[in-house]
Amino acid sequence: MKKRLEQLKQDFIDLVGKVTDRDALEALKSEFLGRHGKLSAAMKEMAGLVESERKVIGELANDVKKTIEEAYGEAVGKASKASRASMAQSEWIDVTQPALGSMPRGHLHPVTQVREDLENLFTSMGFAVLDGPELESDYYNFTALNIPPTHPARDIQDTFYVAGHPGTVMRTHTSPVQIRGMREFGVPLRMIAPGRCFRNEATDVRHEHTFHQIEGVVVDRGISFAHMKGVLEAVAHSLYGKDTKIRLRPKFYPFVEPGVNGEVTCYLCTGKGCRLCKKSGWLEIFGAGMVHPNVLKEGGVDPDVYSGFAFGFGLTRLVMLKYGIDDIRHLESGDLRFLKQF
Ligand code: FA5
Numbered sequence: 001m002k003k004r005l006e007q008l009k010q011d012f013i014d015l016v017g018k019v020t021d022r023d024a025l026e027a028l029k030s031e032f033l034g035r036h037g038k039l040s041a042a043m044k045e046m047a048g049l050v051e052s053e054r055k056v057i058g059e060l061a062n063d064v065k066k067t068i069e070e071a072y073g074e075a076v077g078k079a080s081k082a083s084r085a086s087m088a089q090s091e092w093i094d095v096t097q098p099a100l101g102s103m104p105r106g107h108l109h110p111v112t113q114v115r116e117d118l119e120n121l122f123t124s125m126g127f128a129v130l131d132g133p134e135l136e137s138d139y140y141n142f143t144a145l146n147i148p149p150t151h152p153a154r155d156i157q158d159t160f161y162v163a164g165h166p167g168t169v170m171r172t173h174t175s176p177v178q179i180r181g182m183r184e185f186g187v188p189l190r191m192i193a194p195g196r197c198f199r200n201e202a203t204d205v206r207h208e209h210t211f212h213q214i215e216g217v218v219v220d221r222g223i224s225f226a227h228m229k230g231v232l233e234a235v236a237h238s239l240y241g242k243d244t245k246i247r248l249r250p251k252f253y254p255f256v257e258p259g260v261n262g263e264v265t266c267y268l269c270t271g272k273g274c275r276l277c278k279k280s281g282w283l284e285i286f287g288a289g290m291v292h293p294n295v296l297k298e299g300g301v302d303p304d305v306y307s308g309f310a311f312g313f314g315l316t317r318l319v320m321l322k323y324g325i326d327d328i329r330h331l332e333s334g335d336l337r338f339l340k341q342f
Helices: 002-016 022-033 038-048 051-091 110-124 152-156 176-185 225-240 293-298 315-323
Strands: 135-137 168-170 189-198 210-220 246-250 256-265 282-291 307-314
Touching (some): 002 022, 002 038, 002 051, 022 051, 038 051, 110 225, 210 315, 225 256, 225 282, 225 307, 256 307, 307 315
Antiparallel strands (some): 256 282, 282 307
16 A cells, blocks of 8 residues: 555656646645545545555555645746746737837827927927816906906806806906916016807807917016017918018907907918908918916006006818918818828
8 A cells, every 4th residue: 555655646746747738636636635636535435444555545645745836836836937938938018119110100180280399399499388178267267357247248258157066267368368478477468379269159150169279478577568569470470481471450359458369461462462362461370469467467567567468269270271271170070081181
């Protein structure tokens, strides 16, 4: 019996050294230690032994079992390591490999391209680029901009009010960032704020419910209308060339005084009149004016000491003019046939 058990142990050790596959190892283990395995079969014969022999053989059987389990554990460890090494050989990837030629490469949206060009221009003139929330308070969007709750100017911008959140709107313009900028950074201040705006429009070729503006504000001692004109001329030249002229005509905006409607000479016909400018020779591209004293006060700035100007470009409009896009609705459509052209 003793010999038989020793032989069993030796047989397992001999066999386990030849097997490298996990499943085969598992099968070998159960052939020796399973319920109907070789060790079990040997143990059944213990019943016929006398008490003293049974004790010795029992201890030996436990020792055989332990040795087999240890040898099995070791073999499994070796097999896993080998299989990981072979996986690393056969399944490695080169993370530095460039994408395959067939992968289409995207590009920036035309609005983003023009926005980045303007950001570069303004930062070169010392402007900071600020951001503001698209979900805005009624206070920042209107009241702080000299448009109190009952003011008829609120009707000009058809507003999305947010259900269940009184006093919260989808911002109708980027002008709220004027106040946020003044409050956060104080004066002197030179900032722009590009971003999305939302209006409850009956959409058509020139009006979208979602569009982009670029706001600009300069506040310091002694800032005049002439400074404003100089900056806006620089922007017009950068957009449409050095020969472009600007024309400022009075327009009411509650947050500026005086306020102007800004036009540039049509770059297509250089002011002679064409289809693009509707024969007028001028293209309307921004609103602007001297910051109203009430707005300065809301921004925490003393209007007796400081003055400033502000402007708001319809960025989406600039993009349409630049690329000759005849329907604004293409820009937010997500239609790749359209977007791939830029
Ligand atoms: C404003 O929004 C003012 N906040 C601009 C401003 C800023 C004036 C600072 C003075 C000082 P207005 O509503 O005119 O103004 O909009 C400015 C530009 O945004 C328009 O000229 C137009 O180009 C663009 N815009 C307005 N509504 C839409 C719309 N629904 N779809 C596309 N573009 C629009």
